[in-house]
Amino acid sequence: MQAVQKYRQLKPDLVTMDIVMPDMGGIEAVREICKTDPDAKILMCSAMGQQALVVEAIQAGAKDFVVKPFQPSRVLEAVQRVLG
Amino acid sequence: MDISKYAALFLAESREHLSTCNLLLLEWEREPSATEPVGGLFRAIHTIKGMAATMGYAGVADLAHRMENLLDGLRQGRVAAGSGVFQLMFRSVDALTKAVESAAVGTEPVDEDLFAELDAAAVKGVADTQAAGRGGSRAPSRKKTAEPVPLRPVQVTIRPDAIMRGARASLVLRRAESLGAVTGVRPPVAQLDREEFDGRLFFRLSTRSPDDTIVSTLQAAGDIQSVKLEGPGGEGETVARGRQIRVDLRRLDTLMKQVGELVVAKNRLGVLAVGGADPALGEVSDRISRLVSAMQSEVIAARMTPVGEVFDRFPRLVRDLSRDLGKRIRFDMEGEEIELDRSILDEIGEPLLHLIRNAADHGIELPDERVAAEKPAEGRILLSATRDRNSVALRVSDDGRGIDRRAILAKAQREGLVEPGVDAANDDMLLRVLSRPGFSTAAAVSGVSGRGVGVDVAVTRVRALGGTLEVRSEGGRGTSFIIRVPLTLAIVRALLADAAGERYAVPLAYVAETVEFDPRGVTAIRDREALVVRDRVIPTVHLRDLVGRRNGPAAPRAPTVILEIGERRTALVVDALRGQQDIVVEPFDAPRGMPPFVGGATILADGAPALILDAAALL
Numbered sequence: 165m166q167a168v169q170k171y172r173q174l175k176p177d178l179v180t181m182d183i184v185m186p187d188m189g190g191i192e193a194v195r196e197i198c199k200t201d202p203d204a205k206i207l208m209c210s211a212m213g214q215q216a217l218v219v220e221a222i223q224a225g226a227k228d229f230v231v232k233p234f235q236p237s238r239v240l241e242a243v244q245r246v247l248g
Numbered sequence: 249m250d251i252s253k254y255a256a257l258f259l260a261e262s263r264e265h266l267s268t269c270n271l272l273l274l275e276w277e278r279e280p281s282a283t284e285p286v287g288g289l290f291r292a293i294h295t296i297k298g299m300a301a302t303m304g305y306a307g308v309a310d311l312a313h314r315m316e317n318l319l320d321g322l323r324q325g326r327v328a329a330g331s332g333v334f335q336l337m338f339r340s341v342d343a344l345t346k347a348v349e350s351a352a353v354g355t356e357p358v359d360e361d362l363f364a365e366l367d368a369a370a371v372k373g374v375a376d377t378q379a380a381g382r383g384g385s386r387a388p389s390r391k392k393t394a395e396p397v398p399l400r401p402v403q404v405t406i407r408p409d410a411i412m413r414g415a416r417a418s419l420v421l422r423r424a425e426s427l428g429a430v431t432g433v434r435p436p437v438a439q440l441d442r443e444e445f446d447g448r449l450f451f452r453l454s455t456r457s458p459d460d461t462i463v464s465t466l467q468a469a470g471d472i473q474s475v476k477l478e479g480p481g482g483e484g485e486t487v488a489r490g491r492q493i494r495v496d497l498r499r500l501d502t503l504m505k506q507v508g509e510l511v512v513a514k515n516r517l518g519v520l521a522v523g524g525a526d527p528a529l530g531e532v533s534d535r536i537s538r539l540v541s542a543m544q545s546e547v548i549a550a551r552m553t554p555v556g557e558v559f560d561r562f563p564r565l566v567r568d569l570s571r572d573l574g575k576r577i578r579f580d581m582e583g584e585e586i587e588l589d590r591s592i593l594d595e596i597g598e599p600l601l602h603l604i605r606n607a608a609d610h611g612i613e614l615p616d617e618r619v620a621a622e623k624p625a626e627g628r629i630l631l632s633a634t635r636d637r638n639s640v641a642l643r644v645s646d647d648g649r650g651i652d653r654r655a656i657l658a659k660a661q662r663e664g665l666v667e668p669g670v671d672a673a674n675d676d677m678l679l680r681v682l683s684r685p686g687f688s689t690a691a692a693v694s695g696v697s698g699r700g701v702g703v704d705v706a707v708t709r710v711r712a713l714g715g716t717l718e719v720r721s722e723g724g725r726g727t728s729f730i731i732r733v734p735l736t737l738a739i740v741r742a743l744l745a746d747a748a749g750e751r752y753a754v755p756l757a758y759v760a761e762t763v764e765f766d767p768r769g770v771t772a773i774r775d776r777e778a779l780v781v782r783d784r785v786i787p788t789v790h791l792r793d794l795v796g797r798r799n800g801p802a803a804p805r806a807p808t809v810i811l812e813i814g815e816r817r818t819a820l821v822v823d824a825l826r827g828q829q830d831i832v833v834e835p836f837d838a839p840r841g842m843p844p845f846v847g848g849a850t851i852l853a854d855g856a857p858a859l860i861l862d863a864a865a866l867l
Binding site (some may be wrong): 178210212215216219220222223227228229231238241242245 | 386411412414415418419422442443468469624
């Protein structure tokens, strides 16, 4: 819930979102944010084995994803793609 | 950026698009309710507009833009397609052609009247002219026919080392959806989501987006190894087009010339190797010989161009001619895919133009005349290409009245072209008389032809290419002109022959066979010496006579080369034959007094020069 409010306040260039979060799930948050701003640049952070959730997040409007454990180069590439 | 160097490219590409425009207009005129030609026209004109704008040719872009407006009106059904519109479009394409040509050389004339006409037509259409006769009905209430969105088959491969390829695939599909509807996903989406695939996914994307947009959009999904697009309908068209490049013809000319020199050097090496003691030299020589031959055929292949490129302008020509002449003419083409050396193709257009004009003007009769002669009112002209062994035959046939042999004979007798005793004109005589500069039997000189330049020009051009022209004509049934040209100019295989100590090359394309001169077979036709070869009487020519070195009768069993062009034959008697060789035809500025039977010169394998005999002049 906090994340969605923060987004509306700050209109950030980029959002990184964990898939599993307390309260509202990450995917639910993505859906909420995209309702107000379909162009929101959301990068999902997930762990191995959460592919089904990632797919759901993408369908909800996430623009890309990175997988833990993070590799700096992959994270950088993903950020560039999302902002590009 | 210096834009001027792109002018040639602009011109070349615009010409192609304009040629397409003409063909599409003809197609559309035949079938005014068809929708494909409109779309094609729109694309071609639009491309020209874009290119012209890039080049800063405002006049061209402006005209193209106004044509686009009219086409848009037609496409949307606001304006009805009828003969008036077609006539205006034909004129506009002509004007655009002129504008493109003059823009490329730096001038831009503007035709304000045409602009105004196009603008008016785009709003309220054009009244049909009565002259068109057929297809003149306004297409009634054409339904809105927006061009269908092309359906593009796409194959995306995700990198094998990518993490969560299933999620990556769903990103790809999301991105594809931003361009247009996605259908036919394989493997099915559920399977992709579970990563049950090998990294490759296929789908169909309906979008008007250009290829590079599609590719870059999909690439941006990340971890993509490749994106492959196919043309609408999945014919792999995009791929094929991507593999072609434009090359300046002069480059190919230079390359061809150098390969030619290489062929001569190779031949010399071959001669040295045969005489040499070192077997290794022979081996290397053989290998070089094979390599050079392969290279030669590749270069020749690179220069080959389908004759359709020249043919394409003629349907429009015949349409305009038939309008001007008040005749009904169907024009058909066959063998457009047959290929010819580019430099020959460039030269062949004009002779064909003259022959087609002649056929339309003199050959095909007026509709009433045809009906009276119990022929269909619509005449037919057929332009066809066929490939023989080493040459290509181009035929212009009509089903018109045929050549008036009596008129030709009378004319020939008046001008002293034939002996008084001759009382029939055969096909050979027809050609001899028709190809006299200034000859014409047309009752009046029309704007189309009949100034007596047609056949004359055709014969001269075709002969200059080392080709031949034949005519066949049947009274009341029609006339055919047949042009035969060699496949390529630069390198020909030739038979080498000696006469009076000099060496001559006879292009093999015209050699039917070689025989021995048998004095017992000598006879005469019309005071000319002739030789009977297997029951055929063939007039003889002694090469020694031609070069002014005759010293007595030909030796018994002297080698004799039978030359053949079409049905005509000549037996060329020489001193000795020296085998076959690939020769490079050198450009040849004939000095004054050079006899007509010399068609060019070459350097032989042993470094000696030789004259090339022009078979057509010997027949």
